[in-house]
Amino acid sequence: MIHLIGLSGSLRAGSFNTAVLKTIGERLPDGAELKLFDLAPVPMYNGDLDGDATPQSVVELKQAIGDADGLILASPEYNYSVPAVLKNAVDWASRPAFKSVLKGKPVGIVSASMGLTGGARAQQHWKSIMSGVLAEVVAMPEVLIPSAQNKVEDGRVTDETTLGFLDRFIETVLAEITRRSAGN
Numbered sequence: 001m002i003h004l005i006g007l008s009g010s011l012r013a014g015s016f017n018t019a020v021l022k023t024i025g026e027r028l029p030d031g032a033e034l035k036l037f038d039l040a041p042v043p044m045y046n047g048d049l050d051g052d053a054t055p056q057s058v059v060e061l062k063q064a065i066g067d068a069d070g071l072i073l074a075s076p077e078y079n080y081s082v083p084a085v086l087k088n089a090v091d092w093a094s095r096p097a098f099k100s101v102l103k104g105k106p107v108g109i110v111s112a113s114m115g116l117t118g119g120a121r122a123q124q125h126w127k128s129i130m131s132g133v134l135a136e137v138v139a140m141p142e143v144l145i146p147s148a149q150n151k152v153e154d155g156r157v158t159d160e161t162t163l164g165f166l167d168r169f170i171e172t173v174l175a176e177i178t179r180r181s182a183g184n
C-alpha cells in the first residue's frame with residue numbers, strides 16, 4: 001500500500017485546493033490511499049517551541065509526513081507566492097535542517113487558483129522551497145488549475161480536462177514513489 005498525505009494551502013471550507021486533494025484521494029487506484037492533514041490547528045512557527053515544547057499538532061504533522069510514502073501539496077497562490085499556512089507547516093516540518101522528515105520525500109505539487117495563471121508563480125516558489133528542504137519534487141506533469149471556480153462543484157473537481165490532468169499526475173507520482181522505493 002502506498003500512503004500519501006495531502007496538505008492543502010487553504011483553510012476555508014469551500015477551498016478549491018482542498019477539493020483537488022479530495023478528488024485525487026477518490027481517484028487513486030487500488031493499493032494507494034491519501035489522507036488529508038488539517039493544518040488549522042498548527043500554530044505559527046516559534047523556535048522557542050521547537051524542541052521539548054513542540055505543539056501536539058506539529059508532532060502529529062511530522063509523524064504523518066514521516067510515515068507517508070509521499071506528500072501531495074495543493075496550494076493557492078497568494079500575492080504571487082505561496083500561502084503562509086502551508087509554508088508555516090513546511091517550516092515546522094523542515095526542522096532539524098537537512099535531516100527532517102521532508103528529506104528525500106517525494107512531493108507532488110498542484111495549484112488551483114481563481115486567476116488565469118493557475119498558481120504558476122506559487123508552484124515555482126514551491127519548487128525552490130522544496131529544494132531547500134531536500135524534498136524530491138515530482139517535476140512533471142505540472143498541474144495548474146486556472147479559473148478553479150468553474151471547475152469545482154460541491155467540493156470535487158468536475159471538469160473533465162482537469163480530471164485527465166489529475167489522473168496523469170497521480171499515475172506519475174505513484175510510479176515515481178514505486179521506482180524510488182525499489183532503489184532504481
Ligand SMILES: Cc1cc2nc3c(=O)[nH]c(=O)nc-3n(C[C@H](O)[C@H](O)[C@H](O)COP(=O)(O)O)c2cc1C
Nearest residue numbers: 010015016017018076077078079080113114115119
Ligand atoms: C490573500 C490572497 C491573495 C491572492 N493572490 C492571488 C494571486 O497572487 N494569484 C492568483 O491567481 N490568485 C490569488 N488569489 C485568489 C485565489 O486564487 C483564490 O482565492 C482561490 O480560491 C484560493 O484558493 P482556495 O479556493 O483553495 O482557498 C488570492 C487570494 C487571497 C485570499
